[in-house]
Amino acid sequence: MKFDPSGADLQALAQIYPPLAALPPAQRDTDLRQATTWLDVPAGATLFEERAPCRGFPLVLHGEVRVARGSSHGRSLELYRVGPGELCVVSASCLFGQQALTAHGEAAAPTRLAVLPPTLFDAWCAHEPFRRFVFGVFADRLADLMALAEAVAFQRLDQRLASALLGHGDVLQTTHQALADELGTVREIVTRLLRRFERSGWLELGRERITLLDPAALRRLAAGEALPL
Secondary structure, three states, X not given: OEOOOOHHHHHHHHHHOHHHHHOOHHHHHHHHHHHOEEEEEOOOOEEEOOOOOOOOEEEEEEOOEEEEEEOOOOOEXXXXXXXXXXXXXXXXXXXXXXXXXXXXXXXXXXXXXXXXXXXHHHHHHOOHHHHHHHHHHHHHHHHHHHHHHHHHHHOOHHHXXXXXXXXXXXXXXXXXXXXXXXXXXXXXXXXXXXXXXXXXXXXXXXXXXXXXXXXXXXXXXXXXXXOOO
């Protein structure tokens, strides 16, 4: 749902994205009020689609955008997530290269964001602080994607699933399908592995809930150590 930003929204966005503070304030605020589309979207809302033209560049005020690449078989592999203060490199590369989007994006949680039109994104990239910020994020995302490619190519799925379960606390509110989407596989395989982990006493499965009982064992598996299942 579109909305008109308040002064507090503009101030919050400039705080979350420090390079915006280096832009001429009056022109920046005018651009954000008059040329930018502000959206409040629920979890699951599609923000952009694969192979479609890029219609804008998102800046996240709060919430999170999941960026993933699909296959002809209906599977999806999560590439990264965009939170407040972060940038979407798929959108940026599409705008720089004037090509169609190579992935799709959806709100992973209720999300508020500002979408810069392509002309405004180009104009802001003429300012060195904003341009340096964009290319700095490119470098970080490239390292993340190289690590993802390495994991997909060289790690077993049970290792990758163990790694995906860690780092979120002892209780995860998630579904088997969400984990499958994140890992680029199908739900049935994730369910089978989770049940093996449960039989080993490493976790307990509930309805859209996974309780970790032995994170140390999962950590050893994620590191590549062979463990009895």
